[in-house]
Amino acid sequence: MARPAIVLIGFMGAGKTTGARMFASALGTRVVDSDKRIEKRLGCSIAEYFAREGEAAFRRVEEEVAGTLLERADGGVIALGGGTVGSERVRRALERHTVVLLQVSRATAWKRAKRSDRPLARDRRAFDRLFAERETLYESVADVLLPEVDRQKLKPAVPVIARAHEAAPGTTLLWSHAGDGGAPVWLRPGLLRELPPWPLPEASRRIAITDETVAEHHAGRVPGLAGMIEIPPGERHKTLATCERVWGALAAQGVTRSDHLVAIGGGVVGDLAGFVAATYQRGVPVVQVPTTLVAQVDSAYGGKTGVDLPSAKNYVGAFHQPAAVMVDPDVLTTLPPEELAAGYAEVVKTAIIAGGALWEQVASGAPVDPLMVRRCARTKLQVVAEDERDGGRRQVLNLGHTIGHAIETVTDYRRYRHGEAVALGLLAALRLSGQEALREQVGELLRNAGLPTTMDPAIDVDAVQEATSRDKKRLGAGPVPFVVVRAPGDVRYGQQLGAKDVRAAIAELAG
Ligand SMILES: NC(=O)c1ccc[n+]([C@@H]2O[C@H](COP(=O)([O-])OP(=O)(O)OC[C@H]3O[C@@H](n4cnc5c(N)ncnc54)[C@H](O)[C@@H]3O)[C@@H](O)[C@H]2O)c1
Incomplete structure (x- = not known):
């Protein structure tokens, strides 16, 4: 029986060529690049063929070449073109292989692709739409998800994935990158x-x-x-x-x-x-x-x-x-239902930070499933990969936590579960962000999950505000910085807010 291959997928600009070379050298094999095979078949560049014959004609050739390549592959490493997974035949052929998704943010992908001759990277709006469509498609076929960091820094992941691939092809693995190393998340x-x-x-x-x-x-x-x-x-x-x-x-x-x-x-x-x-x-x-x-x-x-x-x-x-x-x-x-609900508050927080497919899934009111867990894990791992020591971007993970932690502290960690306090903190953060409609929507999601959306009136608002000012994000004598939301997927850290506004957002929770 033919052996499975390691197949690299990802959006344009994700670094598939570099990634594939790293896997090939670890496995002592060579890389087959599906786009190069296609160009050989076409006798011209993909860009030229695209311009002359149109996208539909190109996709037919792509499906035939990549489909056959994957169906016949016997081990080795394959780098797939960005749009190839759009084909049903290709997705079926991928099932017996270990599919590695190289994640890349929309902004990085655009920066890299706009400089190239790629036919689908000429108009920013169309590019963004395509990115959103492909995001879901990629993760539906991926076994291994690698965060966006300099591809060379993912070297420690390669032998771990290669070993897992040999022992059990198709094993689900996310990579937690930190410092110069990293660790597997199974x-x-x-x-x-x-x-x-x-x-x-x-x-x-x-x-x-x-x-x-x-x-x-x-x-x-x-x-x-x-x-x-x-x-x-x-x-x-x-x-x-x-x-x-x-x-x-x-x-x-x-x-x-x-x-x-x-x-x-x-x-x-x-x-x-x-x-x-x-x-x-x-x-x-x-x-x-x-x-x-x-x-x-x-x-x-x-x-x-x-x-x-x-x-x-x-x-x-x-x-x-x-x-x-x-x-x-x-x-x-x-897990008791109240503990599941508490976890749901962190799911909603993570979805607001991530935007995209995770936010859509959560906003639809869908129940928690393994895909949602994986999407949350992937979001957190990507944020940590960008800023392990909390010096900047990682602070977005504190969304809803500044006031949430203060509520936990003043109630001696007894009145609310952590997630319940985060639910309240999220609503306050959305008020402070001036996001009325989103606050309503999130309030409904939290209520439906059985989470509190108003604070026990016995809790002293001033005490919560005072505890907020002791938050460990505060530096020196300055005010505590907050995380605010512009839109799902657009969350800013380090925002200074007026004490009056903070008090009002806490008081509103108390009703
Ligand atoms: N380190 C971080 O980045 C980070 C991020 C978010 C939250 N936190 C911390 O996490 C803590 C809250 O975590 P939590 O909500 O998991 O609380 P927890 O660990 O107290 O677990 C909640 C309850 O569920 C029970 N339980 C656990 N697993 C179970 C299972 N499978 N079946 C039945 N019961 C089970 C536990 O015994 C406990 O009673 C807080 O202290 C918070 O500060 C840390």
Whole structure:
């Protein structure tokens, strides 16, 4: 039987040629470029043929050449032309291969393509429409999603993908890029039943950190655990006191720097275990196994770890990137509806940041499904790839969190779940953004999911405002910067807002 190939896809300007060369050299094989094959068949350049015969004629030739190439491929690396996946025959032929999507933003794609002779890059409006259409098409066939960073920086991803491709072609994998390296994010329903290659050597012992509820449902399903430390569930245990207990338990079990931690649970376990991993013996690796919607769409990625202080949320922490993230959306079936709803607030936040296909899916009122989880993960990973250390763009992820965190703090982390507080914070942020219609629409989505859209009137508005000013995004004596929304997909960070406006937005929540 013919062996599957690694097939690179992506919009024009995504860097498929460079990407394909990297895979080919890792696999010791050569690249077949579908556009070059087509030009050979045509006897002229694609641009010339396009101009002379029109798009429909070109697409017929493209389908024939690329379809045959994919159907006959026996291993190797193939770079596909940007529009080739528009063909049903090509999409069918892709099913037996490992399809790697090189993500690129619309702005970068336009910058690169407008300088070329590409026939579909002459008019910006038509280009943007095409980009939106293809975005959905690409992700529907992609097994592996690589964020937009300098393609050379994705070198660490190549052997991981190549190994997974050989062991199980078509494995779903997103790449978490950070610093000079990165880590795999495996994401598939049923993943915990059939685990991908573990990112650390056999000799490194796996010590699970989980909470008592997750221990009951799922923690035992991760194989090969040499130990398990349980913490009580809930935000109020995300403290230094809990860390101290866990550090002590690790020391008592003789855990050393050649071992690693496995955080199995929601955002509280992930943040706390990540921080323990960052600090125990000055740092041991951690694998994140997120089990709540909040964790699967947001907190498990990006390496922000930490705990709360009574006076302020997430005030003590460290950046510590996971060695891998293993996401099985099937574990969400045991999650209580209120926890699913809390996660939905982070889904809505992420969709507003992403715009495009994710926003359309969420705005339609569609229920959460594995595709939505994957789209959220992909958005977060792209933002983190652009700004790992929160110096700029990453701050957009705080949308709704400045006031949300303040509400959590003044209510001693007991009155609202994190996601519920974020739902309120989002509505306040949309008010501060002057987005009346969007605020209405988002309010309805949140209400339908069972989330609060008004704040408990017993909560002191002034206290929330005061806690807002202690937000850790504040620098020096200046006011705390906010994240505002211009439109879904257009979110700005670092905005200074008047204290009066902030108070009014909080007071409005209280009714
Ligand atoms: N680090 C980041 O980038 C980041 C991003 C977003 C949120 N967060 C943090 O995440 C935390 C909130 O996370 P959360 O909402 O996941 O809270 P959580 O970890 O407290 O989990 C919520 C509840 O669900 C239970 N649970 C977990 N998985 C379950 C399952 N599969 N079945 C049944 N019950 C299950 C837990 O025991 C807990 O009681 C907050 O502390 C927030 O600050 C961090």
